[in-house]
Amino acid sequence: MSKHHVTTTVNGEPAEFLCEPHHSLLDALRDELKLTGSKEGCGSGDCGACSVIVDGRLVCSCLMLAVEADGHAIETIEGLAQGEVLHPLQRKFLEHAALQCGFCTPGLLVAAKALLDRNPDPTETEARYWLAGNLCRCTGYDKVIRAVLDAAAEMRGE
Known part of the structure; x- marks a missing residue:
C-alpha cells in the first residue's frame, strides 16, 4: 500500500x-x-x-x-491552552478537582469546549447530555459538570 x-x-x-x-x-x-x-x-x-x-x-x-x-x-x-495560560475549562477542572488519573480528561475537556463553542450557556442537563459520550472511571461526573458550568459562566463574564 x-x-x-x-x-x-x-x-x-x-x-x-x-x-x-x-x-x-x-x-x-x-x-x-x-x-x-x-x-x-x-x-x-x-x-x-x-x-x-x-x-x-x-x-x-x-x-x-x-x-x-x-x-x-x-x-x-x-491547542486548548494559550502558551502557559490555561483555558478556563482547564482551570475550572483543577479548581473543582474534576480529574483524578487524567486518562479521560483530554477527551472531556475537548468535548466540553465543543459544547461551549456551540452553546455558551448550557443547562446542567444539556452539559450532562453533551458529555455522556465520555466515560470516566475515577471522578464520577458531578465535579466535571460543575467545572464545565463554572467555566461557561466565567467565559460569559459572570
Whole structure:
C-alpha cells in the first residue's frame, strides 16, 4: 500500500503527514504529529478519550481515518491552552478537582469546549447530555459538570 499525503491545520497551525489508508486520525495525531494528549481508550468510539474537534464538530479520532483530515481544521487538547495560560475549562477542572488519573480528561475537556463553542450557556442537563459520550472511571461526573458550568459562566463574564 502506498502512503497518503495529508495537509491539514492542527490547533491553528499548518500540518502535513504521511499515513497508511487504514490509519485513524488518532494514530496520525499521536504517531506522526507527536500530539499524544488524545488517548485511545476503546478504539470503537465508545469512551470519548480520543475526542477532537474537526471543523467545529466533535469527533472520536479513533473512528475517523487520517486521510479524511485532508483539508480540514483539527483542534486537540494541546491547542486548548494559550502558551502557559490555561483555558478556563482547564482551570475550572483543577479548581473543582474534576480529574483524578487524567486518562479521560483530554477527551472531556475537548468535548466540553465543543459544547461551549456551540452553546455558551448550557443547562446542567444539556452539559450532562453533551458529555455522556465520555466515560470516566475515577471522578464520577458531578465535579466535571460543575467545572464545565463554572467555566461557561466565567467565559460569559459572570
